Amino acid sequence: MSAPTYDLGKLHGGLRLPAHKAQSTAATVQVVPIPPQLYLPITQHVGEPAQPVVHIGDRVLKGQTIAEPDGEMGAPVHASSSGTVVGIEQWPVSGRYGDRAPCIVIDCDGKDEAMPRTAVADYRSLDPAEVLLRVLDGGIVGLGGAVFPTAQKLMQARTLETEYLILNGVECEPYISCDDSLMRERAGDILSGAQVLMHALRIDVCYVVVESDKPEALQSLGEALGELGDERIVLKQVPTIYPSGGEDQLVQLVTNRQVPSGGLPTDVGCLVQNVGTAAAVHDWIVDNEPLISRITTVTGDGITNPMNVLARIGTPVGDVVEFTGGYADRAEHLFIGGPLTGKSVSTDRVPLVKATNCILAVFKSSFAGRELPCIRCGDCAAVCPVQLLPQQLFWYACADNEQKLREFGLTDCIECGCCDLVCPSHIPLTADFRIAKGRILELADEKARAERARHRFEARNERLEKERQEREAELARQKESAKEAGPAAIAEILKRKKQRSEDD
Numbered sequence: 001m002s003a004p005t006y007d008l009g010k011l012h013g014g015l016r017l018p019a020h021k022a023q024s025t026a027a028t029v030q031v032v033p034i035p036p037q038l039y040l041p042i043t044q045h046v047g048e049p050a051q052p053v054v055h056i057g058d059r060v061l062k063g064q065t066i067a068e069p070d071g072e073m074g075a076p077v078h079a080s081s082s083g084t085v086v087g088i089e090q091w092p093v094s095g096r097y098g099d100r101a102p103c104i105v106i107d108c109d110g111k112d113e114a115m116p117r118t119a120v121a122d123y124r125s126l127d128p129a130e131v132l133l134r135v136l137d138g139g140i141v142g143l144g145g146a147v148f149p150t151a152q153k154l155m156q157a158r159t160l161e162t163e164y165l166i167l168n169g170v171e172c173e174p175y176i177s178c179d180d181s182l183m184r185e186r187a188g189d190i191l192s193g194a195q196v197l198m199h200a201l202r203i204d205v206c207y208v209v210v211e212s213d214k215p216e217a218l219q220s221l222g223e224a225l226g227e228l229g230d231e232r233i234v235l236k237q238v239p240t241i242y243p244s245g246g247e248d249q250l251v252q253l254v255t256n257r258q259v260p261s262g263g264l265p266t267d268v269g270c271l272v273q274n275v276g277t278a279a280a281v282h283d284w285i286v287d288n289e290p291l292i293s294r295i296t297t298v299t300g301d302g303i304t305n306p307m308n309v310l311a312r313i314g315t316p317v318g319d320v321v322e323f324t325g326g327y328a329d330r331a332e333h334l335f336i337g338g339p340l341t342g343k344s345v346s347t348d349r350v351p352l353v354k355a356t357n358c359i360l361a362v363f364k365s366s367f368a369g370r371e372l373p374c375i376r377c378g379d380c381a382a383v384c385p386v387q388l389l390p391q392q393l394f395w396y397a398c399a400d401n402e403q404k405l406r407e408f409g410l411t412d413c414i415e416c417g418c419c420d421l422v423c424p425s426h427i428p429l430t431a432d433f434r435i436a437k438g439r440i441l442e443l444a445d446e447k448a449r450a451e452r453a454r455h456r457f458e459a460r461n462e463r464l465e466k467e468r469q470e471r472e473a474e475l476a477r478q479k480e481s482a483k484e485a486g487p488a489a490i491a492e493i494l495k496r497k498k499q500r501s502e503d504d
C-alpha cells in the first residue's frame, strides 16, 4: 500500500473554517425510496440542453435514455426508475441558468424495472478512444458541482499531453460530506474508476487527494489501494483549508504547477476529476449503470437528522428531506449546495440533480448583515485564492465596466465566497461577481452567435453568387449554340432566362 504523501505547493489565501460535518457522517449512507414522481431537467450539465426522445404516455425503464445530447457539449439524461412519462414541462429547479427549466416528468410504477443489460466488454480490451465514446453515453458529468460533461473533458485532455490524473477528494466547503462518505464506503469503486480513466487517457500517474481531516476516508482508500496493488495510483493528503478543492488550487497544491489565468489544468499537464465522477465512471463502464443516482448531504440546523443519502436523480428535494426526518421547527432558509457556493431556493419542489452535493436548511442565513460602504481594508484580497482584488472588481461590477472586469481577472474568480466571509462591511461580493460573470458570458455567447450568423449569411451569399454565375455561363453556352439553330431557339432561351430571374 502506498503511504499518503503530503502537499508540494502552497495555496494563496483561503480560510480555515468550522467544518460542521460530523453530524452528517455519523451514520452510513441511507437509501432514499423511489418517489411517486421524478422530475428530470434536460439541462443538468454545462452546454446545450439535451433533447427529449420520449413522449407523454411512453413507458420508460430504469436506465433508458430519455434525452439525447445536442451539440458537442452535451450529456444524455436517463430515466432513474421505471414508469410513464406524464409531462415535459417547465418546473422549478436550482440551476445556474434560472429558476425554472424544462423537465421530463415520470410517474413511477414502483417496479424499478431496468433496461435489459447488454454484456459489456472488459474496458481493458477496448481501444481508449472507444472507452471515451462509451463514457459519453453514460450521462456522466463532473459531480463536484461543475457538471462539465466528463467525456468532453476527457477528449480535450487526450488531445493535449496530459501527465497526471488528479482525483479530487478535497471536499473543503463546510457542511458538505457526500464525497467523504463515498470515499469511506466505496473506495474500491473510486479506484476502479481511476483505472478506467487512466486507460482512456493513456496516463500512468494518478493522485487521489484527500484532506487531512478525513482519516476514515484516507484509511479506506489506503486499504483499497493495498488490495489493488496498482502502483500508478498514489494517495496524497493535503491540509484542510478552504478552497483547496478548487481545480486550479488542487493542481497547485499537488504538483506545484500554476494554471495560467484563463487557462485549464490541462494547460499544465493535469486532468482533475471528482472522486464521485470516478465512481460514476466505474458504475457505467464496469457495471453498465448510467448516472441515475448520487449521494447528497442533507444537513444544517434546520434539518432534524442530518445524514448522507443515496437518492435517484429527479427526486424532489422535499421528499429527500422528509425521508431523513423532516425540517426542524426553526428551518428558515433552504440552499442547494453548500453555504458558500450553494444557491438559495424558495421551494423544495426542486428536484435533486446530478450537481446536487448538498441540501442545506438553516435557521438564519449566516451571511445576513447590513451592507455598509467598502472601507478599503484589503481583507478580501488577502484571502482570495486566485490573488484577485475583490474590492476593485466590486467597484467595476457596480459600474458595469466589462473591459476593466476582464482586465482585473473576473473570469478567473472561482466564486468561493472567501471575500464575503471576511468583509467587515458585509458586501455580497461573490453574488455581484456571479452576476457580472454571467453578463460577460452572455455577451460572449451573443458575440459568438452573431459571428456564426454572419458566417452563415456570407456562405449563403457566396453559394447563390456561384450558382448565378454557373447559370449565366450555361445560358451563354446555350445561346452560342442556338445562334446556329435560328431566332426561334434564341427566343426560347431568353424566355427561360426571364423565367429563372423571376424565380430568384
Ligand code: SF4
Residues within 6 Å of the ligand: 380, 383, 384, 385, 386, 387, 388, 390, 412, 413, 414, 415, 416, 417, 418, 419, 420, 429, 430, 433
Ligand atoms: S469569490 Fe472570487 S474574488 Fe472572492 S475570494 Fe473567491 S475567487 Fe477571490
Ligand code: SF4
Residues within 6 Å of the ligand: 373, 374, 375, 376, 377, 378, 379, 380, 381, 390, 391, 394, 422, 423, 424, 425, 426, 427
Ligand atoms: S473586505 Fe470589504 S471593506 Fe474590506 S476592502 Fe474588501 S470589500 Fe472593502
